[in-house]
Amino acid sequence: MSTLQTTASEPTTESGLVEFGHIIDGREVQSASGDVFTSIDPYTREPWAVFPLGGSAEADLAVAAARRAFDEGPWPRMSATERRTLLHRFADLIELHGEELAMADTRDMGKPITQSLSNDVSRTALNFRFFADHAHGSSAEVLPMGTPHHAYTRFDPAGVVVAIAPWNFPMMLESWKVAPALAWGNTVVLKPAEDSPASATIMARLALEAGIPPGVFNVVHGYGADSVGEALTANADVDRITFTGESSTGKVIARAAASNLIPVSLELGGKGANVVFADADLDNAIAWSIKAIYTNAGQVCLAGSRIYVERPIYDEFLRRFVEAAESMRLGDPKDPATQIGPMASDVHYEKVRGYVETIPESGGEQITGGLDEGWFVRPTVIREPAADSPHQREEIFGPVVTVTPFDTEPEAVALVNDSPYGLNAMVFTEDLSKAHRVSAAVVVGTVWVNCFFVRDLRAPFGGAKQSGVGREGGNFSREFFTEPKAVIMQIERSNTH
Template identity: 70%
Template structure:
């Protein structure tokens, strides 16, 4: 544990509408990766706090008003929460920046507005999405109800702390569930602020709870194995996702897992290179490459690979590292010393694998400069493993079939990008890739109605729009006899 600092801010668990500390006084500090000093202190929760939070969420679900409200009433509260998020945008943005080094301009202009948008979208979606009615000629009326599932455990990652937490809790709350949210221990503050704002918005106590702690042998493990939980939604590293699924299986708790990625980026010979470079830089280096969707595995047609790589390196070199609290900074440090050691470990082995660093490399402190690597063989870990840092490998290809096979030859299948001016090729290749999302001539453009998730080690299930409704509800068939016909219709 870091020593007490005079300017350390103290936050608690939010359980049953109250902010509380750990019963045994245990705590941990959130360290600003730019300054290297602790700036926030959190209670270290475990099984006891998990039990308390699940019990509070269960009471709020079983006897409280939230699941019994109409969707429009819940929408009013969620919209009020979205308003409060925007009113407190500077505080929320700065919390994510201080927790994990994200440039504050990104936090302020992207993550916080998207958090509000998630809350509004799912609040509206729950009101506006129709349910099914099944025509019958047997004198019966059949229809579907979407009932809230119950208590939802949401485990959010550290790279987009506020935004990805809202992606999980917004649909769960909109459909009438209660939630226990466990943020990553590296980035716990903004969601604690969000839980405070939820109470201010009028959300009943126990509907949104926040428990702080670690994963194994701590709050995370206790929550995922808890018998009182009805749904688990997790975003994080693939091996952790396996552990979550294993724990949930004990009680047959349904899980939604958005896991790691090794996003492929394919630049065809006919691509607009200016556009391809601009989007490729965003895909590889946004958030210092700490993005599950990062386009870190780049393939360029042999006829353009030299020119494309030259332009990519020049664009990467314009991303100057700096203080993430400075509005002009586009590249912040990595989130922690341990993560920095992991990423630089890959840099240290490039030459041994026969590759060349065209630009970039390790910087001072916890910084890693935007790095472009060429010449690596197919089985190099830099090309096969999720690094989660600002490293991109560039590999030439000759044919469409060749590159499709290369992209699909991966245990990950979260997303891919392709750049081409050939409309037929765009549709043909998009259909051939075994991934959850394909972006054509763009990156990270989201429609919240569309399914989001991956295949293979990139996850299990889909969320977004009606896909979130399916996961966070228990669909119920209702059949009403309205005529005199005694025919019961088709049997089971």
């Protein structure tokens, strides 16, 4: 099993920073300009690694490499069985190097190491295994037309995929994009977030070690606007763009892709609602509600940041929820006992701090939490803010939750839907009919009933309204990462046409 020492043995600068490069056409390279940027450890608030700062030159090189690998190379011409074998070998290496990958994400963005190890590494490997198996086992349609014609469908790889990933679940969300694209025979250029770039380079190294051909999986580092990200989305040789991140950035990417008619899949922001009915199992509801907002210090697009509790149990729920929140341990994310790490960056800490400091203006009451030393924010609870306050309507993306009472089922549904976002919701009730009614009525992409964050990778994933465009997962990923093609054949000759 790889350990932290594996990362420490990487090439380092004179100042002791670990050095990483782009992975382009099977080689690890620096930027032609020589420009670099550093990744800051959010706990120490000091640089720990250095990366090449890419621009349009690196974007064009990576896309050209992916284009050649797609147009001329073996990857899209392999059978699904052959690709499956290599992707499973890749997943094996991810698990073997799990500690190295987990520590890279923890040092990049402050995620507690127990979460990086127990959840993110396993899900990253699972994503590659699942989509390799899914592509291998998928069937196409046969459409009987009767003599003399026969029709069927093909799902051919789309081509060059640009994947732009966020900083909150680096390797896991990178794999969610890269795995189905590769499984269906595409080639990929991945741009990880500049705040969490290390695990992407490590994964690309492991892909080459697994035998995935050069140019099939490329990684370029840099920023978005006026940098490598913008150059990638404007490149006319790209066939698909998949992006996870802020809604405002998604709109910019959609406009860039539209100029070249490139299909996009956008998983954007959220303001997840969590509805707790009076008949809920309160122990279960509180445990999941804590996880839903405070996992990864609230830096989760799916976070249950709006809790609505039926009035008969409101006071008891709030009391017990606050007790659970106050018991969570803040600290060094490299310590396995830590439950809450720091905000991922100085910029993000300042954003969340702004929301915390303006809680009195929301009309609500802060009953626990607040700012701590460094880039830490303690688990924060706001009681009954105004419905139109920024704390109730905007994506804070931190460990800050609002708790509001409601009286009726229709009122609860209306509160959930009173949001520009529609990514997900949770419903806690022991009434099966109510669970079905509310799940049908809320306008979101995913509903969890009496749980949170449980996934079936065959199911559609994505959001409604400002939370995104399109769905991925299972056959939904197949539809996006392929060009479905109809083939109609004449199987019996006729003198008439």
